[in-house]
Amino acid sequence: MEDFGEELIELPEYQVIHDLARNPDVSPTEAVQRLLQIREDLHQGQQEPLSEIDGNHTWNTMFLMVEFVNLTPAAQQRNLIDFIIQLQHVDEDPQKEYPPSDLQEWENRNAFMAQITAKADHLRHPMDVSLYALYSCRSAFEIDQLIEEAVRTACIWYIYAGQRVWENCQIKRVYGDDDDPPPRRRFNMKKWRLWKDGLKAAQREFPRESTQEMLRKALEEVEKAEAESGE
Incomplete structure (x- = not known):
């Protein structure tokens, strides 16, 4: 409902x-x-x-x-x-x-939220708004067709809070109550791999230079998080 x-x-x-x-x-x-x-x-x-x-x-x-x-x-x-x-x-x-400037406003707000999430002392701290990373990655990579603006927003979360996204996936964090209607809002390693594949697919899909740069930085953070944990 x-x-x-x-x-x-x-x-x-x-x-x-x-x-x-x-x-x-x-x-x-x-x-x-x-x-x-x-x-x-x-x-x-x-x-x-x-x-x-x-x-x-x-x-x-x-x-x-x-x-x-x-x-x-x-x-x-x-x-x-x-x-x-x-x-x-x-x-x-x-x-x-x-206007495109409005989409820049959206990216700026996500960059701010990602940075305060990265600075939070721990997961579930009041400054931790990882839920918006989940929303961004789901919107970018769990639909039938990649949308450049959605992919760029997801990249922002990896660039500024990639380690937090990794931590959430590692602990299989779930939001909401057990009786909430599906689909449940959750992180897990299956999603991490799906989203990583989505980033790579987006590199082939969107030639815009600024988008390619964001994708490159996002994948660097993905690889950094995996390397630090020995994956």
């Missing part, structure tokens, strides 16, 4: 992502246009800087996307995948597009 809590449900982005994920009659194109309208509405009469409004809007959208991906079987994820793809190909007119 989906239980997002009142705070998430009240976000203007929630209904767009909910309808995209749950209503087969809603097209990815329609969802993109609805999101752009939400952003335009948020801009009207607001005192905050536009960059802050856009950053929060992107964060909300991407967070909700991850949540719905986790609850959506692979066979039913086509709309979500096509939606992400369409976001990458909108006109660069700042009044019409979903």
Whole structure:
């Protein structure tokens, strides 16, 4: 059963992502246009800087996307995948597009969360937000088609908190309660190997120089973690 809590449900982005994920009659194109309208509405009469409004809007959208991906079987994820793809190909007119700078905001936030997770004294410390590493890697490597933006976010977690990802997989960390509906939110070594294969597959898939650099650094951290444990 989906239980997002009142705070998430009240976000203007929630209904767009909910309808995209749950209503087969809603097209990815329609969802993109609805999101752009939400952003335009948020801009009207607001005192905050536009960059802050856009950053929060992107964060909300991407967070909700991850949540719905986790609850959506692979066979039913086509709309979500096509939606992400369409976001990458909108006109660069700042009044019409979903701007690349917003995706940079998303990467920056994940880099921050990964770094505080790496600095936490131990797993399950309040600073440890490894759950977002799990979400990022699942979204990148446990779907039928690799999405470059999702892969880049997963790379960030390996680059800044690769050892933490390894530790979580080693201890087979599980989130939630025993009676939570499947799929359970868990790390394990099977996932570690699956995600590693996903990083290698992404190297063949995405030629962009900055993405290749992120993949190279991520795989270096993977190999470093394995070497230090004697794997």
